[in-house]
Amino acid sequence: MKRVIYPGTFDPVTYGHIDIVKRAVDLFDEVFITVAINPSKKPLFTTKERVEMLRESLKEFKDKVIIDSFDGLLVEHAKLVGAKAIVRGLRQISDFEFEFQMALMNRKLSGDITTIFLMPHERYTYLNSTVIRNLASLKADVSSFVPPNVQEALMKKFK
Numbered sequence: 075m076k077r078v079i080y081p082g083t084f085d086p087v088t089y090g091h092i093d094i095v096k097r098a099v100d101l102f103d104e105v106f107i108t109v110a111i112n113p114s115k116k117p118l119f120t121t122k123e124r125v126e127m128l129r130e131s132l133k134e135f136k137d138k139v140i141i142d143s144f145d146g147l148l149v150e151h152a153k154l155v156g157a158k159a160i161v162r163g164l165r166q167i168s169d170f171e172f173e174f175q176m177a178l179m180n181r182k183l184s185g186d187i188t189t190i191f192l193m194p195h196e197r198y199t200y201l202n203s204t205v206i207r208n209l210a211s212l213k214a215d216v217s218s219f220v221p222p223n224v225q226e227a228l229m230k231k232f233k
Contacts, residue, residue: 077104078190079157081148084109084124085117086224087131088206090198094163097192099138106155107132109143118207118231131221149184159188165199 080098084091084107098105109124119127121143128141144151152160160180162173177189194201201219209216210228217225 075103077106077155077157078102078159078161079106079108079148079152079155080161081108081110081144081151083112083115083117083203084128085115085119085203086124086206086220086228087128088198088201088203088220088224089218090163090165090194090201092131092221093194093198094161094192095132095135095139097194098161099135102159103138105135105139105161106157107139107141108148108151108155109141110148111143111145119227123227127221127224127227130223147183149180149187152187153184157187159190161190161192164191164193165201 078098080095082091095105095107107128109121109128111121117124125141125143132139132141140155142155148160160177162177164170164173173189173191180187180189206216206219206228209219211232213232216228220228
């Protein structure tokens with residue numbers, strides 16, 4: 075079985091993230107989506123809330139997708155869940171420098187884990203969670219960027 079891990083903060087999950095999941099599901103037997111606990115970020119949603127939003131948003135893939143969270147080194151978590159590769163989304167050229175650096179560091183830490191870059195559909199290349207949070211905080215309609223359950227959660231946070 076070919077299992078990959080798709081890590082991220084997913085704060086919140088967007089249609090861009092979901093597009094990457096769809097592409098990964100087409101390529102691999104199982105996609106382990108992992109909510110990263112990043113001490114340098116202050117997320118809007120708790121880890122539990124983000125996991126639940128992902129579960130609801132990705133329920134159509136329940137046979138091929140597993141969702142969890144982790145705190146620590148990504149390559150260690152990848153080994154723990156039996157992943158052979160890490161999937162990362164690249165929206166724009168500006169993403170590449172950071173992602174390339176992380177891929178090289180992960181390779182140094184664990185040479186048997188490969189990083190695979192997937193590009194989302196071009197309609198999602200400008201999308202990121204920070205923009206969505208900012209729009210939602212200003213009461214903008216984010217329904218074309220996030221699933222309905224995520225839009226509802228954002229509306230509750232910014233009442």
